[in-house]
Amino acid sequence: MNGFVQCVELEKTNLNLLIDMMSRMIKPGIYSVGAIDWDRRLFDELIPLPDGTTYNSYLIQGSDKTALIDTVDPTKLEELVGNLQELDVSIDYIISQHAEQDHSGSIPMIMDIYPDAKVLTNPKCKELLKDLLLIPEEKFITVEDGETLSLGDKTLKFIYTPWVHWPDTMVTFLEEDNVLFTCDFFGSHLAESDLFVTDECLTYRAAKRYYAEIMMPFRLLIQKNMEKIRDLQIEIVAPSHGPVYKKPELIFEAYKDWISDETKNEVVIPYVSMHGSTKEIVYRMVDILAKNGITVKPFNLTASDIGELATALVDASTVVIATPTVLTGPHPSAVYATYLVNVLRPKLKFVSIVGSYGWGGRTVELLKGVLTNVRAEIIDPVIVKGFPKEDDFKKIDALAEEIIGKHKENGLL
Ligand code: FEO
Secondary structure, X not given: OOOOOOOOOOOOOOHHHOOOOOOEEEEOOEEEOXXXXXXXXXXXXXXXXXXXXXXXXXXXXXXXXXXXXXXXXXXXXXXXXXXXXXXXXXXXXXXXXXXXXXXXXXXXXXXXXXXXXXXXXXXXXXXXXXXXXXXXXXXXXXXXXXXXXXXXXOEEEEEEOOXXXXXXXXXXXXXXXXXXXXXXXXXXXXXXXXXXXXOHXXXXXXXXXXXXXXXXXHHHHHHHHHHHHOOOOOOEEEEOOOOEEOOHHHHHHHHHHHHOOOOOOEEEEEEOOOOOHHHHHHHXXXXXXXXXXXXXXXXXXXXXXXXXXXXXXXXXXXXXXXXXXXXXXXXXXXXXXXXXXXXXXXXXXXXXXXXXXOOOOOHHHHHHHHOOOOOOEEOXXXXXXXXXXXXXXXXXXXXXXXXXXXXXXXXXX
C-alpha cells in the first residue's frame, strides 16, 4: 500500500441501503443516473467480482441541450430509465465513450424512448456500435479528438484515449465544471451506496484490482493517455464503474505508480501440487525468500481468486510458476495461470519455473512457449523427480539465492 492512501476503517455499508439507485446530483446540472449491480459475481464470464459493480451513467443538463454519457448494462435498463424519468428531461445526445455492452448495451432501448436523440461518439466506437448493437448509420454524430460540443452553458470536450481498454475508448471533459468522465479508465468494480469515494483504502484496492485485470496489458499506452489529460484542471473524476473521485490525486497517483517501470521487492508464486512434491518446493522457496527480506505471495491455484493473483502481478519483480507434471506436461491450472501472466503483460524482471515429475515430460518447454509476451529474464528452472531429496533441495536453494541476488543487483532489496 502506498503512503498517499490513508486507510480508514469505516462502518460496513448499512444493509438497509440495498435499494435501487436513484439519480443523484454531482454538481448542478450533472447527475449520476446509472445502476448498482450488488449481486453480479462474474464479468465477461471470466473476472470474479467479489464486491459487485456499478454501471455509471451521467446526465448533463445544459441551458440548451441535454446529454447522457454512457448507459448501463442491459440487465439494469429499468433502473436507468426510472432515474431519467425522475429527472423528467429530454435527451438530445447519447454520448458513447466505449462500445462494450456494459456501457453501450442499453443505447438502442434509450433511443426508442428518446427517438430524437443522436448517438455521439468517435469513428472507431461508431464502427463497433454498428457491429455489436446494429445501430443505424443515420443515428450517429462522430467527433474528432479534441472536438467540443456546446450544450449552452456547458461544454463537453472529447479526448481520445485508445486502449483503456478497447481501441475505441475516449474520455469527456466538462469544461465549465472541471469534471472528467472516463468510462473504464480509473474505474473499479465496487458496488457501494455512496456516490463519492468515502473509504479510500477500499477504493484503492478495488481500483488496483480493476487496473490489474483490465488495464495492465495496456500499461505503456496508458502512460500516453495520462499525458493527454495532464494539463486539464480536473476537480472530479467520474468513471463508469465504482465511486466518483472528488480527490482525483488519489487515483492519479495510484495509476502513476502502477504504470511506472518500477517494480517492488516481491515474488509471486502461482502453484498447484497434486501429491505434495511441488508444494514442498514452494514452501522451501517461500521460506528462504521471506527470511532474506523478500515479500512472497504464493497462490494455490486450486483455491485462489485470479483477480488477487492479477493484483499481485502489478508490483511483482519475479514470478515463479510451480507445477507437477500431468501426463507429459504442466498441470492445466498452471497453464491457465501462465497464460494469464502472459496476456496481462506485467512489468516483471524475472521468471522461473519449478516443479516435479514422475517419469518425464516437457513442462518447462511448454510453459516457456506460453510466455511469448513476457520480456523478463528467465532464470534456470528446477524440476525434481518425485519428492525433493537432498540434492534437489540444494538446487531449489540455489534458485532462491539467485533470485535474492537478482533483487539485490536491481536495487530492490
Ligand atoms: Fe466497463 Fe470495457 O467495459
